[in-house]
Amino acid sequence: MSVVTASSRTPPTKTQGQVVIETSQLTKRYGKFTAVDNLNLTVHRGEVFGLLGPNGAGKTTTILMLLGLTEPTSGSVRVLGFDPSREPLDVKARVGYLPDAIGFYDELTARENLAYIARLNGLSQAEAAKRIPAAIERMGLGEVIDHPVATFSRGMRQRLGVAELLLKQPEIIIMDEPTLGLDPEAAHNFLNMILQLKQEGITILLSSHLLHQVQQVCDRVGLFSNGRMMISGTVADLAQRVLRGGYRITVQARGEADVLKRALLALPGVQKVEQTQPETFVIHGAHDLRSDAASAVVNAGGKLYGLDVEAPSLDEIYSVYFKEASNGAGS
Amino acid sequence: MAQAVKVQSPAAQPVSQARKRKGSPWTGLWAVVAKEMADHLSSVRMQILEVLILLTAVGTVYAVMQGVRQTVGQDPFIFLRLFTTAREPLPAFIGFLSFLVPLIAISMSFDAVNGEFNRRTMSRVLAQPIYRDALLMGKFLAGFFTLALVLTAIWLLVMGMGILGLGLPPSGEEVARSLIFLVATIFYGGIWLALGMVFSVVFRQPATAALGALAVWLFFTIFWGMLTSLLARLISPVTYGTAQELLRQIQTEQALSRISPNTLYVEATLGILNPAIRSFGILLPTQLEGAIVGAPLPLAQSLMLIWPQLTGLIAATILLFALAYVLFQRQEIRA
Numbered sequence: 001m002s003v004v005t006a007s008s009r010t011p012p013t014k015t016q017g018q019v020v021i022e023t024s025q026l027t028k029r030y031g032k033f034t035a036v037d038n039l040n041l042t043v044h045r046g047e048v049f050g051l052l053g054p055n056g057a058g059k060t061t062t063i064l065m066l067l068g069l070t071e072p073t074s075g076s077v078r079v080l081g082f083d084p085s086r087e088p089l090d091v092k093a094r095v096g097y098l099p100d101a102i103g104f105y106d107e108l109t110a111r112e113n114l115a116y117i118a119r120l121n122g123l124s125q126a127e128a129a130k131r132i133p134a135a136i137e138r139m140g141l142g143e144v145i146d147h148p149v150a151t152f153s154r155g156m157r158q159r160l161g162v163a164e165l166l167l168k169q170p171e172i173i174i175m176d177e178p179t180l181g182l183d184p185e186a187a188h189n190f191l192n193m194i195l196q197l198k199q200e201g202i203t204i205l206l207s208s209h210l211l212h213q214v215q216q217v218c219d220r221v222g223l224f225s226n227g228r229m230m231i232s233g234t235v236a237d238l239a240q241r242v243l244r245g246g247y248r249i250t251v252q253a254r255g256e257a258d259v260l261k262r263a264l265l266a267l268p269g270v271q272k273v274e275q276t277q278p279e280t281f282v283i284h285g286a287h288d289l290r291s292d293a294a295s296a297v298v299n300a301g302g303k304l305y306g307l308d309v310e311a312p313s314l315d316e317i318y319s320v321y322f323k324e325a326s327n328g329a330g331s
Numbered sequence: 332m333a334q335a336v337k338v339q340s341p342a343a344q345p346v347s348q349a350r351k352r353k354g355s356p357w358t359g360l361w362a363v364v365a366k367e368m369a370d371h372l373s374s375v376r377m378q379i380l381e382v383l384i385l386l387t388a389v390g391t392v393y394a395v396m397q398g399v400r401q402t403v404g405q406d407p408f409i410f411l412r413l414f415t416t417a418r419e420p421l422p423a424f425i426g427f428l429s430f431l432v433p434l435i436a437i438s439m440s441f442d443a444v445n446g447e448f449n450r451r452t453m454s455r456v457l458a459q460p461i462y463r464d465a466l467l468m469g470k471f472l473a474g475f476f477t478l479a480l481v482l483t484a485i486w487l488l489v490m491g492m493g494i495l496g497l498g499l500p501p502s503g504e505e506v507a508r509s510l511i512f513l514v515a516t517i518f519y520g521g522i523w524l525a526l527g528m529v530f531s532v533v534f535r536q537p538a539t540a541a542l543g544a545l546a547v548w549l550f551f552t553i554f555w556g557m558l559t560s561l562l563a564r565l566i567s568p569v570t571y572g573t574a575q576e577l578l579r580q581i582q583t584e585q586a587l588s589r590i591s592p593n594t595l596y597v598e599a600t601l602g603i604l605n606p607a608i609r610s611f612g613i614l615l616p617t618q619l620e621g622a623i624v625g626a627p628l629p630l631a632q633s634l635m636l637i638w639p640q641l642t643g644l645i646a647a648t649i650l651l652f653a654l655a656y657v658l659f660q661r662q663e664i665r666a
Binding site for chain 1: 351352353354358359362363365366450451452454455456457458459460461462663664665
């Protein structure tokens with residue numbers, strides 16, 4: 001098995017899987033307010049897609065329409081080939097949903113809460129008795145399976161929510177702000193769990209405004225603002241388009257400052273070179289220019305002491321793209 | 332611009348076709364009923380009210396039996412007296428019921444829908460493969476079945492105490508009459524159950540919904556009786572004092588008072604539990620022609636007498652539930 005690591009490790013990004021979620025010109029209006037405006041979204045099987053944007057950008061409304069919990073004003077939605085507003089049961093049997101503010105029946109135990117969900121999903125008693133402890137065990141709640149949910153912390157509730165998703169064995173999981181309100185460690189574990197689910201071949205659509213977290217797990221993201229999806233693609237893709245690269249290479253070198261700066265500027269793909277300290281230069285480039293920069297410094301007769309790269313972050317992409325939108329929302 | 336319009340038209344098509352839903356609206360109904368009934372039967376507030384009903388049943392029936400022991404031989408409907416006879420200082424058992432049944436029903440339903448929103452379980456439950464119909468219907472049926480279960484248990488208890496205390500079995504007609512009384516009581520509760528449900532859909536705060544439902548109940552128990560006589564005087568005034576005018580005013584008042592479910596319930600139960608009653612309101616001499624005063628009506632005739640009241644109770648239950656249903660279907664789920 002380990003012989004073929006090289007080929008099997010590369011994710012199948014080129015051979016994109018079948019389309020599992022597709023919306024076209026999807027629009028939702030509440031009176032005069034347009035919550036979602038002509039949304040065209042495509043999600044492929046097995047990928048993790050992030051819907052990103054400020055609160056009130058229309059992410060939750062989009063999710064509700066995907067689940068058939070809200071009727072679209074116009075446009076069409078297809079989830080696994082079903083129309084959520086006409087065949088919601090088919091959609092909801094195959095799609096797991098983790099709402100942003102997740103609640104359980106506090107007076108019931110974890111097991112009883114999941115048992116109710118199992119019955120609503122039409123699982124047989126025997127099947128439920130098998131799946132429920134397995135799902136709860138897997139989320140690390142095995143010890144509190146018979147405790148009332150009232151005693152659970154926010155993180156535990158979140159994990160119980162995921163246990164509920166596992167119980168359904170869905171093809172697609174939709175999560176609304178899944179890491180909101182979790183402490184950093186819990187959030188980290190949660191993101192790892194998302195990657196595990198992805199390994200199992202489950203398609204995941206998640207919405208968030210915590211960009212640095214989402215960046216770690218999403219294959220593709222779509223940036224939302226005022227009900228519109230402004231731009232979508234892989235993070236590198238967006239960085240290329242929005243920041244024209246977004247790589248920042250810090251070079252620490254001693255030598256003739258002007259000569260070094262000119263040499264660095266002459267490299268292909270360099271947009272800007274700043275001298276932040278006497279011996280420190282920051283290069284803004286379209287890609288990772290470290291080796292080019294190193295040889296440029298050496299060739300220009302400088303002495304290289306340090307070289308560091310900062311990959312483009314979603315936060316940056318986001319703030320550049322949405323300066324106006326976030327200003328408006330913040331007021 | 333033209334291009335945008337062109338793209339819009341094929342995309343808009345599926346929405347117009349989307350009127351018909353696939354799959355049964357009752358999928359998952361019984362899962363909801365089972366869960367809600369378990370909640371009701373184990374909840375403290377229900378247990379308190381059940382104990383209260385139990386105490387009143389035992390108290391009133393015991394008091395009645397002290398009084399009727401001597402006349403057991405003469406009265407053919409002695410078992411029905413257990414429900415209707417009041418003995419100082421206790422009112423009759425049906426008096427207690429007309430008071431306690433609305434309380435039980437409202438206490439079961441006032442947080443049915445808004446409670447799910449407040450616990451943030453609504454979107455999670457509706458993300459399961461069920462329709463909203465199943466959730467609301469399941470909640471209503473669970474309340475209704477709980478009510479039926481509790482009231483049937485009380486009914487059996489009263490009958491059992493009667494057999495033990497009086498030393499004779501109830502006749503077939505007594506059983507039939509008291510069973511109809513049981514059905515009327517259950518649907519009387521159904522009205523308040525459905526009303527509580529309407530308020531639980533309309534108001535997001537359970538406390539507001541509970542107070543609203545109780546206010547309606549108080550209005551009909553206490554104030555409606557006063558209002559009807561005032562309204563009747565306005566609608567059908569007596570200007571010349573003729574018999575016809577007086578009669579019309581009384582009829583108007585009676586019709587108005589029957590808007591209240593309490594009136595319907597009291598008339599229905601009295602009519603079926605007291606076979607001697609042959610008419611509600613004023614009795615015209617023509618109605619008494621050839622009748623022996625105090626002689627019991629046959630069961631079928633008593634049933635015919637209370638038929639409008641009985642169907643009124645059932646219809647009100649269904650109408651109020653339909654209202655809750657429509658309101659709930661239009662509600663946005665995001666919360």
